[in-house]
Amino acid sequence: MATRWGICGAGRISHDFTVALKTLPTEDHQVVAVAARKLEGAQEFARKHSISQAYGSYEELARDPNIDVVYVGVIHPFHLSTCLLFTNAKKNVLCEKPLAMNSREVQEILASAKKNDVFLMEAVWTRFFPASVEIRRLLAQGEVGDLKMVRTEFGVPLMHVPRAMQKELGGGAILDIGIYCLQFICMVYDGEKPECIQATGICMDTGVDETVVVTLKFSKNRMAVFSCSSVVQLPNDAIIVGTKGTIKVPAHMWCPTSLEVNGKGTQYPVPEPYLPLNFLNSTGMRYEAEEVRQCLLKGLKESAVMSHADSRLLAELEDEIRKQVGVVYSQDRQ
Numbered sequence: 001m002a003t004r005w006g007i008c009g010a011g012r013i014s015h016d017f018t019v020a021l022k023t024l025p026t027e028d029h030q031v032v033a034v035a036a037r038k039l040e041g042a043q044e045f046a047r048k049h050s051i052s053q054a055y056g057s058y059e060e061l062a063r064d065p066n067i068d069v070v071y072v073g074v075i076h077p078f079h080l081s082t083c084l085l086f087t088n089a090k091k092n093v094l095c096e097k098p099l100a101m102n103s104r105e106v107q108e109i110l111a112s113a114k115k116n117d118v119f120l121m122e123a124v125w126t127r128f129f130p131a132s133v134e135i136r137r138l139l140a141q142g143e144v145g146d147l148k149m150v151r152t153e154f155g156v157p158l159m160h161v162p163r164a165m166q167k168e169l170g171g172g173a174i175l176d177i178g179i180y181c182l183q184f185i186c187m188v189y190d191g192e193k194p195e196c197i198q199a200t201g202i203c204m205d206t207g208v209d210e211t212v213v214v215t216l217k218f219s220k221n222r223m224a225v226f227s228c229s230s231v232v233q234l235p236n237d238a239i240i241v242g243t244k245g246t247i248k249v250p251a252h253m254w255c256p257t258s259l260e261v262n263g264k265g266t267q268y269p270v271p272e273p274y275l276p277l278n279f280l281n282s283t284g285m286r287y288e289a290e291e292v293r294q295c296l297l298k299g300l301k302e303s304a305v306m307s308h309a310d311s312r313l314l315a316e317l318e319d320e321i322r323k324q325v326g327v328v329y330s331q332d333r334q
Contacts, residue, residue: 002030003293006067006091008058008082010036010045013096014073016282018049023271023286028293035061048275058082062089069119069292072096075163076170077331080105083120087112092119094292098175101331103315110308119295121303122311124183128287130268131256132187135240135247138261139188145244150188150224152181152253155234164230165206167329172208174321178228180254182317185216185224188240191310194218197317201325209327255281
C-alpha cells in the first residue's frame with residue numbers, strides 16, 4: 001500500500017516537498033490532503049498538485065483518518081504547537097527543520113511522539129541524499145584514516161526574506177541555514193557531543209544573528225569549524241580531513257549532488273521536477289520521504305539516520321551557540 005501523506009502548510013517548502021514526492025512511484029507515495037490556515041490557500045495548493053482533499057485548518061487534517069503521515073511545512077515558531085496537534089491525534093510526523101525553537105520545545109515534541117507511540121523525524125533532508133549516504137560509508141570504512149578536521153559554510157543573502165530577519169518569525173542564520181553546517185559536523189562525528197564550543201557572531205537590529213562563526217572541539221583532538229551568514233554569499237562547500245585523505249562536498253553542501261574523494265569526483269544528480277521549484281535541488285526531498293516510508297513499513301518510531309538523539313543534540317548545540325552570540329527568542333523565556 002502507498003504511504004498516504006497529509007501536507008500541513010501551503011507555502012513554498014510544502015510546494016517543493018509535494019513536487020519531490022511526485023518523483024517517487026505512486027504505488028509507494030500519495031498526497032491525499034493539504035491543510036492551510038485559510039481554505040482558499042489549501043484549495044489553490046490542491047488544484048496545483050491534484051490533491052483530492054483541502055482543509056482550511058490544521059485540526060481538520062489531524063482528524064482525517066485516511067492519512068499515514070503528516071509533513072509539517074509551517075514556519076519555525078509554529079513547529080511545537082503543530083507537531084503536538086498531530087502527535088496527540090496519533091499521526092506520524094515529518095517536521096521541517098529546525099524541529100523547534102530550542103531544546104526545551106524539542107524535548108516536548110519528542111516526549112509527545114513517544115507517549116502517543118507515533119513516528120517522528122526532523123526533516124534534515126541533507127542526511128538522506130545519496131552523497132551523504134556515501135560519506136557515511138566512506139567514514140565507516142576508514143577511507144580517509146583518522147578524522148582530524150571538518151570545515152563547512154553556508155551563506156546566502158536573505159535580507160529580502162522577512163521570515164529570515166524577524167525574531168517573532170523565528171529568523172536568524174543559525175536556525176535557518178547554520179543548522180545544515182551543524183548537522184553535517186554532527187553526522188561526520190557520529191552524534192558525539194563536542195567537548196567545547198566557541199561561537200562569535202553579529203546580530204541585526206531585529207535581535208537575530210546574521211553572521212556566525214563557530215569552532216567545535218571533539219574528543220581525541222579533533223576539530224570542526226563552520227560559518228553561516230544570511231547577508232553574504234559564501235562558497236557553501238564542506239571538507240572532511242583525515243590522516244589519509246579528504247572528502248570534499250562542492251557547493252551546495254546542504255543539497256549535495258557531487259563528491260570529491262581524494263580528488264576523484266562522482267556525480268549524484270537529483271530527478272527533474274514536474275513543476276518549477278522554490279529552492280535548489282528540492283526534488284532531493286524524495287530521499288527523506290522514502291526513509292519515512294521505510295521506517296513506517298518496519299514499524300519504527302524514529303529513523304537511525306536522523307534519530308531523536310540527533311535532534312536533541314542539534315537543539316542543544318543551537319541553544320549554546322545562540323547564547324554565546326546573544327540571540328534570545330520569546331520561546332527561551334518560558
